[in-house]
Amino acid sequence: MSMLQAQVEGIGFWTRGLPSWAAAREYALDGTQPTDAPARPSPQLLPANERRRAPETVAIALEVAMAACESASREPASLPSVFASTHGELSITDYMCATLAADPRALSPTKFHNSVHNAAAGYWTIGTGAMQPANAISAYTASFAQGLIEALTQLHADADAVLLVAYDGQSAGPLAMMAPSEGLLGGALVLSRQGAGPRLHARLVPASAHAPATGPLARFASANAMAPMLPLFDVLARGQGTAVLPAGAAHDLLVEVT
Amino acid sequence: MAPLAIRACTATSAVGPGREALAQALRDGRTGLRRNDFGDAAVDSGRLDCWIGRVDGLETIELPASLMPWDSRNNRLAWLALGQDGMREAIDGAIARHGAERVAVIVGTSTSSIGSTETAYTALENGEFADEFARPHVHTPHSLGEFVQQATGLRGPCITVATACSSSAKVFAQAARMIDAGLADAALVGGVDTLCGSVLFGFNSLQLVSGEPCRPFDAARNGLSLGEAGGFALLERAGDGDTGLQLRGYGESSDAHHMSSPHPEGLGARLAMRDALARAGIDADEVGYLNLHGTATPANDSIEAAAVASLFPDALHASSTKGWTGHTLGAAGIVESTIALIALERGELPGTLGSRTPDPACGPQIRFASRRADIRYAMNNSFGFGGNNCSLVFGRA
Numbered sequence A: 001m002s003m004l005q006a007q008v009e010g011i012g013f014w015t016r017g018l019p020s021w022a023a024a025r026e027y028a029l030d031g032t033q034p035t036d037a038p039a040r041p042s043p044q045l046l047p048a049n050e051r052r053r054a055p056e057t058v059a060i061a062l063e064v065a066m067a068a069c070e071s072a073s074r075e076p077a078s079l080p081s082v083f084a085s086t087h088g089e090l091s092i093t094d095y096m097c098a099t100l101a102a103d104p105r106a107l108s109p110t111k112f113h114n115s116v117h118n119a120a121a122g123y124w125t126i127g128t129g130a131m132q133p134a135n136a137i138s139a140y141t142a143s144f145a146q147g148l149i150e151a152l153t154q155l156h157a158d159a160d161a162v163l164l165v166a167y168d169g170q171s172a173g174p175l176a177m178m179a180p181s182e183g184l185l186g187g188a189l190v191l192s193r194q195g196a197g198p199r200l201h202a203r204l205v206p207a208s209a210h211a212p213a214t215g216p217l218a219r220f221a222s223a224n225a226m227a228p229m230l231p232l233f234d235v236l237a238r239g240q241g242t243a244v245l246p247a248g249a250a251h252d253l254l255v256e257v258t
Numbered sequence B: 001m002a003p004l005a006i007r008a009c010t011a012t013s014a015v016g017p018g019r020e021a022l023a024q025a026l027r028d029g030r031t032g033l034r035r036n037d038f039g040d041a042a043v044d045s046g047r048l049d050c051w052i053g054r055v056d057g058l059e060t061i062e063l064p065a066s067l068m069p070w071d072s073r074n075n076r077l078a079w080l081a082l083g084q085d086g087m088r089e090a091i092d093g094a095i096a097r098h099g100a101e102r103v104a105v106i107v108g109t110s111t112s113s114i115g116s117t118e119t120a121y122t123a124l125e126n127g128e129f130a131d132e133f134a135r136p137h138v139h140t141p142h143s144l145g146e147f148v149q150q151a152t153g154l155r156g157p158c159i160t161v162a163t164a165c166s167s168s169a170k171v172f173a174q175a176a177r178m179i180d181a182g183l184a185d186a187a188l189v190g191g192v193d194t195l196c197g198s199v200l201f202g203f204n205s206l207q208l209v210s211g212e213p214c215r216p217f218d219a220a221r222n223g224l225s226l227g228e229a230g231g232f233a234l235l236e237r238a239g240d241g242d243t244g245l246q247l248r249g250y251g252e253s254s255d256a257h258h259m260s261s262p263h264p265e266g267l268g269a270r271l272a273m274r275d276a277l278a279r280a281g282i283d284a285d286e287v288g289y290l291n292l293h294g295t296a297t298p299a300n301d302s303i304e305a306a307a308v309a310s311l312f313p314d315a316l317h318a319s320s321t322k323g324w325t326g327h328t329l330g331a332a333g334i335v336e337s338t339i340a341l342i343a344l345e346r347g348e349l350p351g352t353l354g355s356r357t358p359d360p361a362c363g364p365q366i367r368f369a370s371r372r373a374d375i376r377y378a379m380n381n382s383f384g385f386g387g388n389n390c391s392l393v394f395g396r397a
Helices: A021-030 A048-053 A056-072 A090-102 A109-114 A119-128 A140-157 A173-177 A216-220 A227-238 B018-028 B065-070 B073-082 B087-098 B114-122 B143-152 B164-180 B197-205 B267-280 B298-311 B329-346
Strands: A004-015 A081-084 A134-138 A161-168 A185-192 A199-206 A241-246 A251-257 B004-012 B033-035 B051-053 B103-108 B158-161 B186-193 B229-237 B245-254 B287-291 B317-319 B377-384 B388-396
Touching: A004 A021, A004 A056, A004 A140, A004 A227, A021 A216, A021 A227, A056 A119, A056 A161, A056 A185, A081 A119, A081 A140, A090 A109, A090 A173, A090 B114, A090 B197, A109 B197, A119 A134, A119 A161, A119 B245, A134 A140, A140 A161, A140 A185, A140 A199, A140 A227, A140 A241, A140 A251, A140 B158, A140 B164, A173 B114, A185 A227, A216 A227, A227 A241, A227 A251, B004 B018, B004 B073, B004 B087, B004 B164, B004 B329, B018 B329, B065 B073, B065 B143, B073 B087, B073 B114, B073 B143, B073 B186, B073 B229, B087 B103, B087 B186, B087 B229, B103 B143, B103 B164, B103 B329, B114 B197, B143 B158, B143 B186, B158 B164, B164 B186, B164 B229, B164 B245, B164 B329, B164 B377, B164 B388, B186 B329, B229 B329, B245 B267, B245 B329, B267 B298, B267 B377, B267 B388, B287 B329, B298 B377, B329 B377, B329 B388
Parallel strands: A081 A134, A081 A161, B103 B158, B103 B186, B287 B317, B287 B377
Antiparallel strands: A004 A185, A004 A199, A134 B158, A161 A185, A199 A251, A241 A251, B004 B229, B004 B245, B033 B051, B186 B229, B245 B388, B377 B388
């Protein structure tokens, strides 16, 4: 089975209580938590009025994407991007379905265009002026692993560096029972063929039964739908190690960081 | 890029199930559009006064019991489409050659099974989903990918791509990368989107829906007609001495301009087309047919026509086939790639159905009349909300 590799040039992270990769790393290593963490990310990429109005999943995606690019010292517009989310913006799906049930002609055009799964990708490319390709995928619990695979295969094909952004938000309304997800969680990686940072090696292996992940970050945000990405961020916080990520019906993605 | 063999290809749309129905409708100039008869006319909101491309018979399709957890209009259309044009046999052949775990499923959609979520919201019991709708795997974007995997027995990587109306074009690019990297030996790609309240009332809220059958590139065009469709293609690494249809190139880009309006100079569209030609290693004048995104909104068509005119010679035959199928959103990529492949295979280049008065703003590449010509390469453009663009180049070995 083929091995895919990349350098992890930059990392972005945000969840309620741990509003940066530095905070997440500190928490993972010694258990300390910042006392003044904001309830919502405030991505500087958006103008102030849009920053408040943007769907939470768009806000967190832009926040972690920009943080990853800054830590990699990469110009955001130069990077192709892959956005992975299990459910997209559940509050908008709830709004759409509730409005269609009550008064379909009252549907907000802004909410409608924000309802596309690639909304965060769209706002990112618009905000940064990136004309590079942007992908948006979903693969249920394998969403992060499949996003990572897509990013790594872009490097294997012809990209020098690629931005991977993964996020899920708070579920809402009657849909919450069907698509449960708590809080707000986002992670981003700038991956390159050759560059600074730890080396990441990934390959598909036969699926195994997963015990609940026990790393500090994995436990911190375990109720968010993007929690399957957290074992890799626990490994990145330690600087090296191995994470097993669910990658679908027959496979896990074995990711080693050296 | 290394060419990928297209072992099978199918599309089911308002003009009928399978590729032959599509080819016949294209030849006959028979539209699949009808007056909107979707949804419940009795409720207060009524139906929008518009035309739609509706697939007949989805209401009565019964899925096998094992697939009932994924039952939805969208997945029924996926099921119907999988049953056409020898697709199941081709999939079984790929399983026999490579093993089910070496065949990926990469499918595109914009709204997946949201129609079922909408229905559940009209029948809530004490604020919760009624039992008949309480099927979690339907109410999430990956409903389509998971259903296709369950329905085919494929066990390779399985992804749902959701970049709005470029979704089922981008699946070809993602599959090419995955096979190139050695994570799969073959891939079932495609896409399915179905009519639902979200898209009908959503596009209506943006004032993009025409009250008449759409007229792409017509001087008097005034909006799109929505449609539903599903289709699939089986891709495999091309071998020496292979003959048949192939994916030769893909190009992807972002407009970086606006969530629901195209870049005014069509820069993103040009980048996608240029990159697709570069990956195919061909010049623009070698392309014999280009299936345009051509939604029939005032903005899309003139911008796309200008982008085409900036890259291609006057002799190119380019057309929009939305007048047959309507705009099938996340399925547009696979439906219109199938049409490009029909043009390549049979030399039947479709025109632009429903359009009569050329827009002087659009160049000579835009053709309203169909034509017969043997061609070497065919292309397809699919552009989506968020400024998400994809172009594909197909050829023959």
